[in-house]
Amino acid sequence: MTATEQPLLVAEGLSKNYGARIGCRDVSLEVYPGEVLAVVGESGSGKSTLLSLLSTELAPTSGRVSYRLRDGALTDLASLGAAERRLLMRTDWGFVRQNPAEGLRMAVSAGGNVGERLMAVGWRHYGNIREEALDWLGRVEIAGDRIDDDPRAFSGGMRQRLQIARNLVTRPRLVFMDEPTGGLDVSVQARLLDLIRGLVTDLGLAVIIVTHDLAVARLLSHRMVVMRQGRVIETGITDQVLDDPREPYTQLLVSSVLAV
């Protein structure tokens, strides 16, 4: 981190209404290269809507999201064409979903799931793609002899690790994560968290992670935003928000867990 560094992603005044119901209200935030930002809040707080808005899966009712493209220019994502946005999503971004079946192609082999993203960025040589896929399976602790199996034969934890390999193989600069450890056994969660933590540090990734699990936020994130009823109600360094929460709702969240 240096004093002169520039944000990678900037959201300004993001709002999203679903008819009369409000998904997100006037959310502004910045994410810097190499930092992990946790978005926490209970179900219905708007955190998943926010993630969809930031990743341009949803169009905001008002406000905008800008991203620093590889040429260094901070660009309003709404100004990009659909094809440009798709390319960004496939190459410079990753999206790890809670349900791996939504982030993987379940009928394609593990190696194919990883290789597909490489082909999207122009890799053509079969041997190289297979070798790189094998390398990435190893990095997410999936045995090399499972490369030709499809993820339907994998456990939940393995599928999630495969999804991470598929997302990181193109060396994205920004990864969105939506409850990546949700629904997994605690022991499987610990392994996954440790893996994510190591990869994020080694690759210098920027991550926006949505979680309702404050222990996950504590372990992975540098900064945190707390959402309630579509608004950001509290922000700060993760340990500060968790150890000295200021807002009534944040105090309730922190005091409701057994130990974080």
Added chain:
Amino acid sequence: MSEPILEVSGVAKTFVLHLRDGARLPVVSGAGFELFAGECVALGGPSGAGKSSLLKMVYGNYRVDQGAILVRDGDETVDVAHAGPRRLIRLRETAMGYVSQFLRVIPRVSALDVVAEPLIHDGVDRDEALAKARALLARLNLPERLWSLPPATFSGGEQQRVNIARGLIAHRPLLLMDEPTASLDAANRAVVIGLIEEKKRAGVAILGIFHDAEVREAVCDRIIDVTEFAKAA
């Protein structure tokens, strides 16, 4: 005398417990003191006087309601009470270290990696960082068979030694220590006293809570009575 490493002035803090009908718990008020390079200063006073809270405010772990906490960071001075989160994170990476009372265990990360991490983060070569971590753990008498294991199953004293090693391995001009020797036997207390003395000779300013009289008398140059700040609150 040169400029202070740490300058606390007019610091006040009150916890507001919204889940208890907004009950207010005053911690400190009008807290002020300075800390210079090479000295070790103890925060004194009985339990509940606000020693730990004050230490956590300096580190930016607890928020500050009023006043300023100026920490020198190279040529700059940063006010912890008002700095943005990203500036504060950078300040922790370069200017101040914190040895907490208890180790926060990370699943699957070995004691050796826990200790070496701050150095690796500083950009030191991994092998060199691990060599330093081994030397420090050996000096703190942590059995070698434990080095490759995650500290989750270690005893309190073993965890504390891992925590101390992690807190002391990298150079930070300001070091905050919250009861670093609470769970240690006499032999290991002596090792920690030696390590603190080395830090002081290297010009590190240390602010800490030392309940153990033997350690306090050995390393501390003066005591700041937190009771004065608590009375005002």
